[in-house]
Amino acid sequence: MAYEQPLRTKISWRWIAALTLFLLALVGFGTGVSLTERPDVTTSNLLTKAYYSLGLFVVGGLDLGTPIGGPLLGRIMLWLAYFGAPMLTASAVIEAVIRVIAPKRWQLRRLKNHFVIVGSGDQTISYLRMLRKHSPNVPVVVVDGSIEVVREQELKQIFNASVVVGEITHDFLLRELRLQHARKVVLLGADDFQSYEAASKILRLFPHLESRIILHCRNLRFMRAMAETRVAKHCINFNSYHLAASAMVRDHLIGHFKKTQARDVVIMAGFGRFGQTILEELQAHAEAELETVVLIDVDADRRVMVADEQERMGHNYDRQIVQGDISNPKVWRVLGESVDLSKNEPTIILGTGQADVNLRTALWIKSQYPNALVFARTNDISELAIEVGAEHQIKSFSIKQLVEDNIPDSWLQ
DSSP states (O other), rough: OOOOOOOOOOOOHHHHHHHHHHHHHHHHHHHTTTSSSSSGGGGHHHHHHHHHHHHHHHHHHHTTEESSSSSSSHHHHEEEEEEHHHHHHHHHHHHHHHHOOOHHHHHHHTTTTTTTEEOOOOHHHHHHHHHHHHHHTTOOEEEEHHHHHHHHHHHTTTTTTEEEEETOOOHHHHHHHHHGOSSSEEESSOOHHHHHHHHHHHHHGGGTTTEEEEEOOOOHHHHHTTTTTHHHHHHHOHHHHHHHHHHHIIIIIHHHHHHHHSSEEEEEEOHHHHHHHHHHHHHHSSSSGGGEEEEETTTTTHHHHHHHHTTTOOOOOOEEESOOOOTTTTHHHHHTTOOTTTTTTTTTEEESHHHHHHEEEEEEEHOHHHHHHHEEEEEEHHHHHHHHHHHHOEEEEEEHHHHHTTTOOGGGG
């Protein structure tokens, strides 16, 4: 759903200054001050005096002459308008020229208490959607090395963000972004190394931003390897799959485990980054509830080996590994030889990156094992998956929705 930017009610200081100067001139004429080239102004009507007052903004009184006669206060007011009106007009013209010549630089020069977001992918859109719900009018600058035209227009028109094309690791750009006045820096780029590099440079140039840099790392192994470094300790590090997995375990799985009397059987169909983080969260918060965990993936042996290498897979439950495609019935026949899915209420999480495979397999499993609690993953929010899931008692979940719903409020302030 498109985000609608609320109307702004802020009045420019120039309008206030213009009104003040206009009233100074009008009141000055009203006190009886005359003009060398228009001596009859003292006897003219209010509209004529208003016309002469407005003319000061265009020609500065060159065709009217200078103020004479009348009280001293009236002449002072008129002289202020004589000098102020053309100066105000000139400043507006100069600003307009600067905006035409270098609009981005002009926008950046005025930034204060703003958010700087690096990256223009889906993570940025999700973060902006939540940020605009929380702070509709906070200034936002989105920086990326290259941005598609359509995405750039979306960022500007839907989210009212300024867009800058450039490499965030360049010292010159870091200074141009006025980070000394920034509220938050959010690193959501596709290159994890570049994100940590940018964070390191930002902390060197602007140490006061410690704990105000939010850094997303796509590679869990790299994020864990960097965990004990200075730059990581001074930033808020997160992984979107970890954020989504934490929410799913907390909000959907633990409650189900507590309702069942026996210890639970969990089938993880798809053991990529999301599956690994789901299992980590289960081990951290619900290991005592687990009897058997089955890991299914086309590359299961290698992925489990990598997870074991990181010492994240210690367990006190029966762990089984099945290598194969979750859409292959043979995989489920092999699984059925060691695990009886018709007993109790096993939890089956279809978490591959292929939404159609997840949903199709979920429908088949639910038809075979109606007692099972079946989850089917989509990346984006899918009305089709939600509708089909409601019809067949399948719980459809979106990684993007889980992430957006669980962004901490402190990241948006």
